[in-house]
Amino acid sequence: MITCELHEPTGLAEAAQLLAQFPGRARLLAGGTDLLVDLKSARTTAGHLVSLARIESLRGIESRSGLRLGAMTTIAQIERSPLVRGPFAALRDAARLMASPQVRHLATIGGNIASAVPCADLPPVLGVLDALVVLWSPHGERTAALAEFFTGPRQTIRREDEVLIAILVPQPPPRFGAAYERFALREGNSIAVASVAASLTLDESGAMRAARLMLGAVAPIPLPVRVVEEVLRGRRLEETLDEAAEIAADAARPISDVRGSAAFRRRLVRVLTRRALLAAHQRARESSHD
Numbered sequence: 001m002i003t004c005e006l007h008e009p010t011g012l013a014e015a016a017q018l019l020a021q022f023p024g025r026a027r028l029l030a031g032g033t034d035l036l037v038d039l040k041s042a043r044t045t046a047g048h049l050v051s052l053a054r055i056e057s058l059r060g061i062e063s064r065s066g067l068r069l070g071a072m073t074t075i076a077q078i079e080r081s082p083l084v085r086g087p088f089a090a091l092r093d094a095a096r097l098m099a100s101p102q103v104r105h106l107a108t109i110g111g112n113i114a115s116a117v118p119c120a121d122l123p124p125v126l127g128v129l130d131a132l133v134v135l136w137s138p139h140g141e142r143t144a145a146l147a148e149f150f151t152g153p154r155q156t157i158r159r160e161d162e163v164l165i166a167i168l169v170p171q172p173p174p175r176f177g178a179a180y181e182r183f184a185l186r187e188g189n190s191i192a193v194a195s196v197a198a199s200l201t202l203d204e205s206g207a208m209r210a211a212r213l214m215l216g217a218v219a220p221i222p223l224p225v226r227v228v229e230e231v232l233r234g235r236r237l238e239e240t241l242d243e244a245a246e247i248a249a250d251a252a253r254p255i256s257d258v259r260g261s262a263a264f265r266r267r268l269v270r271v272l273t274r275r276a277l278l279a280a281h282q283r284a285r286e287s288s289h290d
């Protein structure tokens with residue numbers, strides 16, 4: 001049984017006050033799909049849960065020279081939003097692959113990022129979309145690149161007094177495409193064994209002007225593979241696909257666990273990198289005809 005006190009502030013200042021009142025003993029609660037499982041299994045403890053559910057300003061998706069997603073936006077809202085399509089379609093794809101409809105109705109984008117679980121589905125996609133996270137505390141607001149947010153398994157640059165309030169996804173340039181590929185042991189309610197997100201921007205000739213690649217579930221953090229990005233730049237995908245897949249597989253730092261061995265995960269990265277790059281390329285080519 002979980003024994004802790006639930007607080008339901010209606011504004012950020014009140015939430016911050018509660019965090020300050022119970023230092024080291026209060027935890028922010030979003031959808032609870034990670035945190036409550038961890039509390040029930042005694043993986044973590046908390047004397048006070050500070051729910052963000054009543055803070056309306058943290059909800060919803062806006063189109064503002066790109067997208068602004070409030071941290072309490074649920075995965076189901078992302079899945080269904082008419083704004084999450086076109087160059088942002090990979091984010092919708094990742095949302096659709098996550099968990100089950102029941103979990104997606106509770107789980108939030110903020111919780112998916114802040115929990116910093118290496119196999120989480122949204123960070124790799126948001127990383128290749130060059131997303132930024134917005135952190136708020138009574139001392140002010142700061143913005144950080146999502147790729148710099150994670151420091152280790154379940155560890156981030158977020159200070160204890162900070163709330164992740166939003167995720168900003170800049171408007172991609174023309175001839176841009178992104179894709180997300182993952183392997184899981186079954187379709188519903190199962191986390192990624194390995195995942196790869198890729199994005200590409202093509203120039204007028206069809207060569208790659210810019211590329212991003214990020215791996216999930218195969219390193220202590222969602223892992224950007226900068227070497228692949230450099231290898232791809234200025235070249236055509238058909239000349240570089242095999243090389244990119246090899247480099248990504250080498251860059252992975254997988255562990256062996258009940259879901260698969262490190263060797264199996266490395267092989268998955270090779271396959272998923274090819275698929276993600278090909279799908280991103282296809283989307284970039286299609287967007288150039290829009």
Ligand SMILES: Cc1cc2nc3c(=O)[nH]c(=O)nc-3n(C[C@H](O)[C@H](O)[C@H](O)COP(=O)(O)OP(=O)(O)OC[C@H]3O[C@@H](n4cnc5c(N)ncnc54)[C@H](O)[C@@H]3O)c2cc1C
Nearest residue numbers: 030031032033034035099107108110111112114120121164
């Ligand atoms: C059956 C099941 C299947 C699942 N499948 C998947 C899957 O396929 N893919 C996947 O990625 N995940 C999966 N998950 C994990 C989980 O559902 C997601 O990570 C979810 O997005 C977490 O969001 P939440 O709102 O429930 O976070 P919570 O559980 O409320 O919080 C998670 C952590 O983040 C912190 N936190 C939450 N919001 C904020 C904020 N705004 N600012 C600062 N800190 C915050 C909390 O303090 C806590 O430490 C699954 C979970 C279950 C139970």
